[in-house]
Amino acid sequence: MCGIVAYVGHREAYPLIIKGLKRLEYRGYDSAGVALLIGGELTIYKKKGKVADLEASLIDAHPTSTIGMGHTRWATHGEPNDRNAHPHYSHSGRLAIIHNGIIENYEAIKQKLQSKGYEFRSDTDSEVFVNFIEDIQKATASSLEEAVRLAMQEVVGAYAIVLMSAEPEDSGLLIAARKGSPLVIGVGEDEYFFASDATPIIEYTKEVIYLDDHQIAVVRAGELTVTNIDNVPQSPYIQTVELELEAIEKGGFEHFMLKEIFEQPRSVKDCMRGRVSADEGYLVLGGLRDYLDSIAKSKRIVIVACGTSWHAGLVAEYIFEELARIPVEVEYASEFRYRNPIIKEGDVVIAISQSGETMDTLAALELAKSKGAIILGVCNVVGSSIPRLTHAGAYTHAGPEIGVASTKAFTAQVTVLTLMAIAVARKKGILHEDTFRRLLFELERIPDKIEKVLKSAEKIKEMAWQFHEARNFLYLGRGSNFPVALEGALKLKEISYIHAEGYPAAEMKHGPIALIDQDMPVVFIATRDNSYEKIVSNIQEVKARKGKVIAVVTEGDKLIPTLADHVLEVPITHEILTPLLSVVPLQLLSYYIAVMRGCNVDQPRNLAKSVTVE
Numbered sequence: 001m002c003g004i005v006a007y008v009g010h011r012e013a014y015p016l017i018i019k020g021l022k023r024l025e026y027r028g029y030d031s032a033g034v035a036l037l038i039g040g041e042l043t044i045y046k047k048k049g050k051v052a053d054l055e056a057s058l059i060d061a062h063p064t065s066t067i068g069m070g071h072t073r074w075a076t077h078g079e080p081n082d083r084n085a086h087p088h089y090s091h092s093g094r095l096a097i098i099h100n101g102i103i104e105n106y107e108a109i110k111q112k113l114q115s116k117g118y119e120f121r122s123d124t125d126s127e128v129f130v131n132f133i134e135d136i137q138k139a140t141a142s143s144l145e146e147a148v149r150l151a152m153q154e155v156v157g158a159y160a161i162v163l164m165s166a167e168p169e170d171s172g173l174l175i176a177a178r179k180g181s182p183l184v185i186g187v188g189e190d191e192y193f194f195a196s197d198a199t200p201i202i203e204y205t206k207e208v209i210y211l212d213d214h215q216i217a218v219v220r221a222g223e224l225t226v227t228n229i230d231n232v233p234q235s236p237y238i239q240t241v242e243l244e245l246e247a248i249e250k251g252g253f254e255h256f257m258l259k260e261i262f263e264q265p266r267s268v269k270d271c272m273r274g275r276v277s278a279d280e281g282y283l284v285l286g287g288l289r290d291y292l293d294s295i296a297k298s299k300r301i302v303i304v305a306c307g308t309s310w311h312a313g314l315v316a317e318y319i320f321e322e323l324a325r326i327p328v329e330v331e332y333a334s335e336f337r338y339r340n341p342i343i344k345e346g347d348v349v350i351a352i353s354q355s356g357e358t359m360d361t362l363a364a365l366e367l368a369k370s371k372g373a374i375i376l377g378v379c380n381v382v383g384s385s386i387p388r389l390t391h392a393g394a395y396t397h398a399g400p401e402i403g404v405a406s407t408k409a410f411t412a413q414v415t416v417l418t419l420m421a422i423a424v425a426r427k428k429g430i431l432h433e434d435t436f437r438r439l440l441f442e443l444e445r446i447p448d449k450i451e452k453v454l455k456s457a458e459k460i461k462e463m464a465w466q467f468h469e470a471r472n473f474l475y476l477g478r479g480s481n482f483p484v485a486l487e488g489a490l491k492l493k494e495i496s497y498i499h500a501e502g503y504p505a506a507e508m509k510h511g512p513i514a515l516i517d518q519d520m521p522v523v524f525i526a527t528r529d530n531s532y533e534k535i536v537s538n539i540q541e542v543k544a545r546k547g548k549v550i551a552v553v554t555e556g557d558k559l560i561p562t563l564a565d566h567v568l569e570v571p572i573t574h575e576i577l578t579p580l581l582s583v584v585p586l587q588l589l590s591y592y593i594a595v596m597r598g599c600n601v602d603q604p605r606n607l608a609k610s611v612t613v614e
């Protein structure tokens with residue numbers, strides 16, 4: 001939800017900021033803007049549309065400055081247009097702000113400011129924030145840092161902000177603060193970078209600081225200081241990010257989404273690296289070591305997540321209950337946090353999140369922690385908010401996922417959760433050595449099997465052509481392939497804008513069957529498992545009503561190809577690992593359909609990669 005980047009140092013700020021904004025565009029892309037200090041004045045350029053539109057509009061401008069900040073927006077307050085694009089000037093024009101997040105009490109603050117004569121140029125809460133700071137500074141005759149601190153004590157909501165000032169005494173000054181929205185500081189040689197994540201920074205420095213909530217970072221006269229909201233100096237921990245540039249570039253693929261689908265053999269391998277060895281009968285999740293005993297003794301596990309991560313949680317429910325025999329509840333984080341959930345001391349709450357920043361998931365976890373639960377995280381982005389809040393956890397190590405549609409994050413999450421379930425079952429002493437060895441053996445073969453599924457990309461592309469004009473899609477599966485049906489439907493709708501629904505196959509008779517006619521494509525995830533015969537009957541029911549059946553089947557299946565209109569094969573594996581394979585053809589199908597419909601696959605309309613607002 002909005003990307004922010006700022007720079008102060010000895011380089012040309014404008015090209016650096018534009019490049020950084022392009023890397024952050026996955027976070028929002030309805031408008032973009034840049035503020036630079038030029039000749040002692042704050043100069044703002046901003047425009048509705050993509051960063052490239054802003055860049056094109058400035059092709060002849062050649063703005064020059066060594067200090068500046070930029071923003072790419074996902075609209076919350078006010079429609080996407082030039083006026084509402086960031087940065088925003090304060091009333092006097094002497095301050096400018098970029099903001100990621102939401103100020104909940106902005107209306108009350110705005111009214112107070114209006115009664116004092118402040119006028120507003122936009123509909124945003126961010127413009128209210130910068131004017132509030134300006135008003136406090138005027139009223140208290142304090143430094144800008146102090147005014148920011150006082151404003152932070154009053155505003156309610158979530159934010160990461162960066163401010164610049166045109167006052168001569170503030171020359172070279174950048175101020176940043178965070179509460180609830182991510183902010184990373186890059187520490188270079190006589191230069192500093194601020195950004196929503198490390199991707200705009202790593203080209204210049206690998207040394208970063210993750211700012212914590214209620215902290216304020218100030219670069220003044222080339223010196224960085226970090227204090228908290230009570231003005232207590234902080235000693236920020238500088239860490240080295242292990243992120244290479246090629247990981248955040250397309251590497252010859254047409255879209256990030258396609259690159260990330262094809263990366264899955266490697267990302268699944270990376271997420272098991274050093275953790276699993278079938279030969280040695282070895283499984284270690286270092287980050288969970290101290291909590292394994294408590295998890296094994298827990299009476300129930302609650303999983304909280306959103307979107308695709310929630311689907312991974314549903315798959316994990318089957319695996320945990322099957323192997324570890326602990327009851328699992330999977331909750332939408334947004335519902336969990338607002339319904340006074342019953343959490344007992346010693347309950348285990350696992351948050352799953354690719355970004356580690358999803359606001360609802362973070363809030364659900366805070367609530368669970370306050371009620372005495374053991375809170376764990378399964379996240380991809382190292383150093384993000386969720387892993388910093390949890391007692392323990394396991395990173396997925398899938399590498400940066402930039403396409404808005406989550407693909408490799410899902411398979412990595414399911415892999416890590418499977419490892420957790422196996423480790424807990426071992427700890428409980430209820431997993432037979434043979435089953436343990438077989439699971440590890442099969443897990444180690446998953447990357448090669450995904451590779452094999454990817455070989456059918458051309459076939460899936462041809463099939464996609466026949467369905468790219470469909471108006472609706474139904475996805476059906478049973479057991480742990482039911483969440484795969486949900487995931488297939490989500491993938492299709494979010495990038496192609498085709499209406500799609502996922503259901504447990506048996507639920508079809510309770511309503512959705514009424515939709516089936518010759519124009520309804522129905523995707524069955526029908527791999528060989530203990531509900532195979534039942535799903536075959538469901539396929540027949542759809543065929544009897546002239547629906548078009550696409551079936552994902554286990555290699556060598558002889559029966560379903562005689563019933564379905566199209567089949568996509570996946571290799572055989574241990575039944576509980578099937579979702580790691582069966583999801584892949586569905587990702588590809590959605591991708592190709594979306595491309596054929598001319599959709600912007602990596603940046604679908606109305607969406608953003610990281611949902612840091614409720």
Ligand code: M6R
Binds near residue numbers: 354404407609
């Ligand atoms: O970063 P998170 O995993 O917490 O994000 C959760 C959802 O916002 C995310 O999975 C979303 O549903 C994706 N667009 C799905 O492709």
